[in-house]
Amino acid sequence: MPAQSIWTLLSWGPDGWSDDIASGVLVTIVLALATLPIGLTIGFFVAFAKQHEEPSLRLAANIYTTVFRGLPELVTLFLFFFGMPLLLQYVVRLFNPNATIDVNSFIAGMIVLSLIFSSYASEVFLSAFRAIPKGQYEGGYAIGLSKWQTMRLIILPQLIRIAFPGLENCWLSLLKDTSLVSVVNLAETLRQSGVAARVTKHAFLFYSVAALIFLALAILSSIGTSYILRYIGRREAR
Amino acid sequence: MSVSQAVVVDKPPPLARGWPRARIVGYSLVGVWMLFGLGIVAYLIYAWNPEFFARYAPAYLQGLGTTLSLVSISMVLGAIFSLPVAYGRMSRNRILSGLAYCYVYFFRGTPLLVQTYLVYYGVGSFRPELETVGLWWFFREAFYCGVFAFSLNTAAYQAEILRGAIESVPRGQWEGAASLGLHTLQTLRKVVLPQAIIVALRPYGNELILMIKASAIVAIITVYDLMGNAKLAYAKSFDIQAYIWVAIVYLVMVEILRHGVEWIERRITIHLHR
Numbered sequence: 001m002p003a004q005s006i007w008t009l010l011s012w013g014p015d016g017w018s019d020d021i022a023s024g025v026l027v028t029i030v031l032a033l034a035t036l037p038i039g040l041t042i043g044f045f046v047a048f049a050k051q052h053e054e055p056s057l058r059l060a061a062n063i064y065t066t067v068f069r070g071l072p073e074l075v076t077l078f079l080f081f082f083g084m085p086l087l088l089q090y091v092v093r094l095f096n097p098n099a100t101i102d103v104n105s106f107i108a109g110m111i112v113l114s115l116i117f118s119s120y121a122s123e124v125f126l127s128a129f130r131a132i133p134k135g136q137y138e139g140g141y142a143i144g145l146s147k148w149q150t151m152r153l154i155i156l157p158q159l160i161r162i163a164f165p166g167l168e169n170c171w172l173s174l175l176k177d178t179s180l181v182s183v184v185n186l187a188e189t190l191r192q193s194g195v196a197a198r199v200t201k202h203a204f205l206f207y208s209v210a211a212l213i214f215l216a217l218a219i220l221s222s223i224g225t226s227y228i229l230r231y232i233g234r235r236e237a238r
Numbered sequence: 239m240s241v242s243q244a245v246v247v248d249k250p251p252p253l254a255r256g257w258p259r260a261r262i263v264g265y266s267l268v269g270v271w272m273l274f275g276l277g278i279v280a281y282l283i284y285a286w287n288p289e290f291f292a293r294y295a296p297a298y299l300q301g302l303g304t305t306l307s308l309v310s311i312s313m314v315l316g317a318i319f320s321l322p323v324a325y326g327r328m329s330r331n332r333i334l335s336g337l338a339y340c341y342v343y344f345f346r347g348t349p350l351l352v353q354t355y356l357v358y359y360g361v362g363s364f365r366p367e368l369e370t371v372g373l374w375w376f377f378r379e380a381f382y383c384g385v386f387a388f389s390l391n392t393a394a395y396q397a398e399i400l401r402g403a404i405e406s407v408p409r410g411q412w413e414g415a416a417s418l419g420l421h422t423l424q425t426l427r428k429v430v431l432p433q434a435i436i437v438a439l440r441p442y443g444n445e446l447i448l449m450i451k452a453s454a455i456v457a458i459i460t461v462y463d464l465m466g467n468a469k470l471a472y473a474k475s476f477d478i479q480a481y482i483w484v485a486i487v488y489l490v491m492v493e494i495l496r497h498g499v500e501w502i503e504r505r506i507t508i509h510l511h512r
Contacts, residue, residue, distance in 0.1 A: 049264070056264030063271050070492040072454035074465060075485050083478050172347075179349035183458055190352060197359060204360035211348045211356060218347040 009200055010209070017196040017206070024192030025213055031109055031178050031188065036171065038114040043121030050122065051129045061122070068119035073180050076116065081108045081184045109181035117174045124166030128159045161232055168225045175217055179210075189213050278482060285479050294471045294480070301467035302487065304381070308456060308463060309449050311385050316392035323397035328404070338397070345394035351455050353391055358383040358459045384456040388449065395445055403438035404430060436507060443499030447492050454488070464488070 012018045049061035068076065081103060088101045132155060140150030182191035193210035197203040326338030345353065361368075361377050368374040376382050407430045415425035457466035468484035471477070 049267075052260060052264075054258075054260040054264045056268050057260055058264075060264060060267035060271060063268075066493070067489065070451075070489045070496075071485055072451040072465070072488055074454040074457070075468075075481065075488055078469075078472075079478075079481050079485060082472065082481065086478055176349040179351045180455070182351075190349070190355070194355070194359075201363065203363040204356070207352060207356040207360045211344075211352045214348045214352060215344065 006202065006205055009196075009202060009205070017192075017200070020196060021189065021192045021206075021209065021213070024187055024189040025217075027106075027186065027188040028175075028178050029217070031106065031113070031181065031186075032171075032175050035110050035113040035117055035174060035178075038110070039117030039121055039170075039174070040167075042114060042118035044125055046118060046122035047125030047129055050126050065119040065122055068115045073112070073116055073177055074183065077108070077112045077180060077184060080112050081105065084108065105181060105184045105186040108184060109178070109186055113174060113177055113181070116177065117170060120173070121167060121170045124163050124170060125159065127166070128163035129155075131162050132158055164225075164229060164232065168222075171221060171225075172218055175221065176214065179214070282479060282482065285477065287477070287479075290471075290475060290477060290479070294467065297462075297467045297471070298464065298483065298487070301462055301464040304461065305450070305453050305463040305465075308381065308384055308388065308461070309446070309453050312388035312392055313446060313449060315385070315389035316396050319389060319393040320396035320400055323393055324400040324404070327397060327401050342394045342397060345391050346398075350387070350391050350452050351458070354384060354387040354455060354459055357387040380456070380459045380461045384453075384459065384461050388453070388456075391452075392445060392449055395448075396442070399438055399441040399445065400434075402441070403434035406437045407433045439503055439506065440499065443495065443502075446499075447495055450491060450495070451488070 008015050010016055010018055046061045046064055049057040050065075052058060071079075085101045085103050088103075089099070092099045092101060136154055136158070137150055140154045141147075145153065178188060179190045182188055182194070185191065190210050193206040197206040200206070323338050323341060326334045327342065329335050329338070357377070358380060362383070365374060368377055376386075411429055411433070412425060415429045420428065453463060454465035456463055457469050460466070462470065464484055464487060468480050471480035
């Protein structure tokens with residue numbers, strides 16, 4: 001094989017690897033964006049349960065965060081990726097003895113990342129809940145709003161504003177954690193770069209490319225969040 | 239009509255201990271967790287396999303040793319290397335602080351997995367060059383590569399922790415010490431650091447926990463740490479309990495550390511509580 005110049009390797013098309021890596025970047029972004037709303041929702045409800053006056057709710061939520069913050073991400077991922085099919089298969093075989101189950105690595109990654117993201121986000125939401133004075137709730141009830149309305153119209157807008165910087169950190173670590181899903185063969189950025197590295201024997205080049213892509217995604221999201229932050233700030237000023 | 243009516247104020251009735259919705263939900267969620275835990279215990283008892291245990295328990299112990307030594311070496315090396323980085327971050331020299339900023343940004347902005355690959359596969363691909371420099375023995379071993387990548391990574395995080403802690407000490411403390419005639423090093427050792435440690439303890443503890451959790455990824459570059467041995471056991475036996483056991487070990491380790499850090503924090507802030 002004639003030695004190719006690195007510019008050929010990085011070009012777009014059959015000789016280069018840019019198109020393959022770009023498809024991987026797309027998978028990374030889609031995975032992170034698909035995880036975000038699920039993780040935020042679960043995280044919000046876990047934080048809500050953690051500051052509830054009912055002790056059993058608090059206990060359940062605390063077990064949740066202890067488990068998913070205590071387990072290494074990789075262990076959670078492997079447990080789900082290998083354990084979930086066994087469990088599902090066991091359940092499904094009760095009805096249909098010949099069924100086989102395969103778990104899609106994208107879905108497995110999405111579930112695991114949501115669990116991890118939500119347990120970290122719940123801590124952020126919890127401290128935001130604690131920063132909102134009790135009078136806000138009481139004021140809401142005093143003007144006749146129901147519990148749900150108070151939450152939606154009075155607490156939530158303040159909560160988001162307070163929690164936003166913390167959630168930004170959670171988002172950045174989510175973005176980095178997506179690289180772990182490459183281990184279960186999801187064709188995202190790191191996986192595609194790894195394939196390119198193995199085929200072309202230019203490991204340093206392609207792993208540097210992967211690192212720079214993650215760096216670029218981090219920079220892009222901090223630009224994005226600063227826009228959102230400015231928008232939130234303007235709403236507040238009005 | 240008499241105006242002076244005795245106003246009798248009753249105590250509000252005690253709150254009804256009925257079954258409001260939150261309690262039903264809470265009890266059922268706790269119930270789900272209990273079922274889940276019992277399910278795992280039942281599975282481990284049902285799948286109890288003395289042969290599996292005899293075969294892999296020593297490997298797990300050895301793996302635990304590898305994990306702990308990897309994490310402790312990286313933490314110590316990272317702590318040493320974080321000193322110049324933190325100094326650079328706080329320096330007024332543009333070039334120095336710019337370099338330190340780029341270092342920190344790179345290592346905090348890219349996944350640790352990518353950094354580990356970059357060291358093990360990336361740097362390792364320059365074998366002839368490394369052999370001439372005489373460093374090949376280092377980059378050949380996956381364990382050393384793991385230590386190298388982890389130290390650089392944690393140095394970036396620890397530098398930020400250190401900087402935050404030192405900057406949290408008010409300027410007046412420096413000025414006061416200077417007016418007493420202490421020089422910079424004395425000020426740092428006797429005045430600033432004792433106050434900074436209280437601020438830094440919790441982040442340092444979190445960083446240690448994060449490192450223990452992150453150390454599982456060296457299993458992917460063929461280091462037989464705790465996770466690596468679990469992978470091996472699973473590949474040989476196709477028995478999911480390989481991962482369940484390792485999850486329990488990690489969880490216990492992290493919980494012990496977390497409570498340990500909380501205990502130390504209570505001890506060293508005892509003068510702040512009244």
